[in-house]
Amino acid sequence: MSDDITSMRGILHRVDETGKKAGLKLNAKKTKVMQLKPENSSLYDFKIDQTVLENVEDFKYLGSVKTIDGSCSKDIKVRKGMAKKKMIELNNVWKDHNIPIELKLKLLKCLIWPVMIYGCEAWSQKKDTDKRIEAAEMWFYRRILRVKWTDKRTNESVLEELKTERTLLNLINARKLKYVGHALRNHRTSLMKTVCEGRLDGRRRKERPPMSLLTNLTKACGLSLHQIVQKSQNRAGWQQRVRSSIATANTASGDADR
Known part of the structure; x- marks a missing residue:
């Protein structure tokens, strides 16, 4: 990570040269560059052994998706999809009538919640993302009770049957x-x-600032x-x-x- 192009190229060169001394080589095909650039500005090329690195608008780092605009919407969407996949993999547990509802809720919070909210400490949530998180939480609850969308049951009736409340947003x-x-x-x-406590130099644009x-x-x-x-x-x-x-x-x- 760097504040300007020159120092970024210097860091990349030092990493490449130091790695070669230890018998390691940077893989140019797997190395990506994401440039946080102002609008209408051109992208700069970064090279490793004369191979130009790919410029991307998002990439996954330590399990979280980072985007060029700083939005967390894509990361939340990915985490929600992974949590739903894990929920489906545990269908045998949710179908088992010998397991009490209280234990199923505990399993949900122990096995599904961590997948859903991994990296949430850095999320900048907007109202629409909050609604998607709440919708995902209700989807999990309905899956436990085997409630279909054709049953036309309200969220309140599902929560009342489970004797619980929406807690995912508050946990985040x-x-x-x-x-x-x-x-x-x-x-x-x-x-x-x-x-x-820091402040950025310059003036912000006239449009509404993004949620931070x-x-x-x-x-x-x-x-x-x-x-x-x-x-x-x-x-x-x-x-x-x-x-x-x-x-x-x-x-x-x-x-x-x-």
């Missing part, structure tokens, strides 16, 4: 808040504090960014704050469902 918010608190307390690096992770955080806990930086330094106090925020959100969502 809790993980975001816990992670940002952990990162801000890390005194070995100031990266997260710079992200939260910082906006999600302030909305989830009801604090400003400055207050988040301050209060997160107290680990026990911040954990209590996260629990109370999620409890409030659960109460509000429960009232909305009713």
Whole structure:
């Protein structure tokens, strides 16, 4: 990663040369480049042994899909698809009438939730992505009860039969808040504090700014960014704050469902 083209080429060259000394060689066909460029600007070429590297608009890194526009919509879509696939693979479990509903819900949260929300700490969610996450959660619940779309059952009746509530969005918010608190307390690096309190030079475009992770955080806990930086330094106090925020959100969502 680099801020400009010259230093990026220098980093790539040093990695290539150092690898060759150890008997390793960069595979140009498997190496991709993603350039965060302004509109109407040209792409630069990067080469390894005179082979031009492919410029891409998205790629998967450590299981998460990174896109050139910083949106998390594609990553959430991929995680949802993987979770549904895992859900279908466990059909024998959901069909088994000898397994109580309470145990099936625990299996859902232990086996499916981690697949669905992997990497959610960095998601910048918009209203439409929140709706897709809630729809996926209800799809999982309906799968447990073997409810078909032709049955024309409401979400409320499904939740009432399972004796549960929608919790996936609140779990995602809790993980975001816990992670940002952990990162801000890390005194070995100031990266997260710079992200939260830093300002970009120049003027933003006139159109509506995209939804950001910082906006999600302030909305989830009801604090400003400055207050988040301050209060997160107290680990026990911040954990209590996260629990109370999620409890409030659960109460509000429960009232909305009713």
